[in-house]
Amino acid sequence: MSDNQNLLAEQRRALILDEVRRRGGVRVNELTRKLSVSDMTVRRDLDALARQGVVEKVHGGAVPVSEPSAHEPGFEAKSALELSAKEAIAEAAAQMAAPGSAIALAGGTTAFTLAHQLLDVPDLTVVTNSVRVADVFYAAQRAAAGAGSPRPGAATVVLTGGVRTPSDTLVGPVADAAIRSLHFDVLFLGVHGISVEAGLSTPNLAEAETNRHFVRSARRVVVVADHTKWGTVGLSSFASLDQVDVLVTDPGLPARARAEFAELPPRLVVAGEPEDDADM
Numbered sequence: 676m677s678d679n680q681n682l683l684a685e686q687r688r689a690l691i692l693d694e695v696r697r698r699g700g701v702r703v704n705e706l707t708r709k710l711s712v713s714d715m716t717v718r719r720d721l722d723a724l725a726r727q728g729v730v731e732k733v734h735g736g737a738v739p740v741s742e743p744s745a746h747e748p749g750f751e752a753k754s755a756l757e758l759s760a761k762e763a764i765a766e767a768a769a770q771m772a773a774p775g776s777a778i779a780l781a782g783g784t785t786a787f788t789l790a791h792q793l794l795d796v797p798d799l800t801v802v803t804n805s806v807r808v809a810d811v812f813y814a815a816q817r818a819a820a821g822a823g824s825p826r827p828g829a830a831t832v833v834l835t836g837g838v839r840t841p842s843d844t845l846v847g848p849v850a851d852a853a854i855r856s857l858h859f860d861v862l863f864l865g866v867h868g869i870s871v872e873a874g875l876s877t878p879n880l881a882e883a884e885t886n887r888h889f890v891r892s893a894r895r896v897v898v899v900a901d902h903t904k905w906g907t908v909g910l911s912s913f914a915s916l917d918q919v920d921v922l923v924t925d926p927g928l929p930a931r932a933r934a935e936f937a938e939l940p941p942r943l944v945v946a947g948e949p950e951d952d953a954d955m
Contacts, residue, residue, distance in 0.1 A: 685758060687712070688720050693927060695730050695739050696903070702736040760901040760925035763946035765789040768863060768899050768923045772796050774828070776860040780808050781889050782844025782882070783865025785899045787811065797828025802857060804835040804845040804885060838881065846881040854888040862893035866900050868907030871935055874916050876909035883911035895920045898941070902927035916941055 687710060694701050694709075706717045721737045724730040730737040764785060769792035772778055778793075780786045782805035790811040793799060803809050812832045819829070837850030864886065867877045875898065877883050890896055896919050905928060919941040926945055936943045944950060 684720065684723075687716075688724055689759070689927070691717075691720055691737075692724060692729055692903070695724075695737055700733070700736060700738040704735075706736075760927060760946075761785045761788040763925050764899050764901060764923050765792045767944055767946040768897060769793055769796065771861060771897055771921070771923075772799065772863075773860070774798055776800070777802070777858070779803065779854075779857075779859040779862040779889055779893060780805060781862065781864045781886060782808070782840070782842055784842075785865040785901065786863055789863055789899060793830070796830075799830040800833070801830045802833045802835065802854070802859065804837060804850050804854070804889075806834070806839065806843045806845065809834045837885070840879055840882055844882060844885075846879065846885040850885045851888050854885065854892055857892055859889075859893040861895040861897055862889050864889065864896060864898050866898055866904055867909040869898070869900060869904050869916075869922070870906055870908050871916065871939070873908045873912045875914040875919070876907075876912045878909040878911075880911050883909075883913040886913040890914045890918055897921045897923060899923050901925050902929065902932070905929070905932045 690710070691701065691706060694706070703714055703717050703721070706712075706720075707714055710717065721730065721732055724737070725732050730739060761784065765788040768789050772793055774796055775798040777800040780790060780793075780801060780803040782803075786803075786805060787807045790801075790803075790808045793801070794812070794815050801808075801812060809832055812830050816829055833853075835845055835850040835853040837845030838847040840846055864875070866875045869875060875886070877886065890913070896914070898919050898921070900922065902925055905924075917940045921942045921944055922936065923944045923946060926947060928945060933943065
């Protein structure tokens with residue numbers, strides 16, 4: 676962590692959360708020295724992280740919250756985390772959506788952020804099982820129609836139907852049947868967890884099955900996931916890493932994970948960092 680008195684609260688809290696996860700706990704006096712801020716500022720940051728449910732406050736500091744593998748946070752809880760990372764990831768991933776292509780956007784808060792970036796890509800056909808993602812496109816179309824200037828090249832959006840999960844994703848047999856009958860140029864997939872051993876995983880069994888169908892129906896699979904997803908394992912695995920073509924993440928991905936990815940099939944794209952091979 677660098678000493679910087681002018682860090683934004685969100686940046687400070689991201690640094691604190693990384694330190695908690697990396698070390699298994701932090702003390703307030705250590706954070707005040709490393710961040711060059713007051714005890715009161717650090718305690719406010721820890722209070723905010725505790726309210727988000729990502730750390731547990733203990734005497735003199737904080738430790739990570741250990742979630743059971745079947746725990747599924749709601750959309751609102753997840754949407755408050757890693758905001759800057761998700762924006763950077765979305766900007767990088769949007770470059771992989773070609774005008775006129777058929778894409779799939781699975782559920783999740785990173786996919787929701789990506790949807791906003793895709794509004795300017797013309798003539799997309801978008802299939803999604805996310806109520807929130809569909810609403811991004813519908814709201815843009817309604818706003819344009821209300822202004823009397825329909826958007827040229829506006830996306831055609833297909834919402835799969837299905838049973839709604841806590842993360843506002845539609846899953847189950849109805850969603851699975853819709854996805855099985857389609858073919859996508861590219862799938863943009865947010866995940867609960869990524870690891871070498873477990874691959875891509877989720878705490879929701881029905882969502883795992885729906886995601887399997889998404890992966891099978893796509894010519895190219897692009898996983899969009901911030902660095903905190905690395906090493907997390909949910910209840911059910913739905914794809915191995917050799918089924919992934921590209922992982923788009925943020926610069927917070929630790930060196931150990933980068934080294935592991937160098938030996939794995941997916942292409943690693945770190946938002947904001949130059950690539951050795953720009954041929955996408």
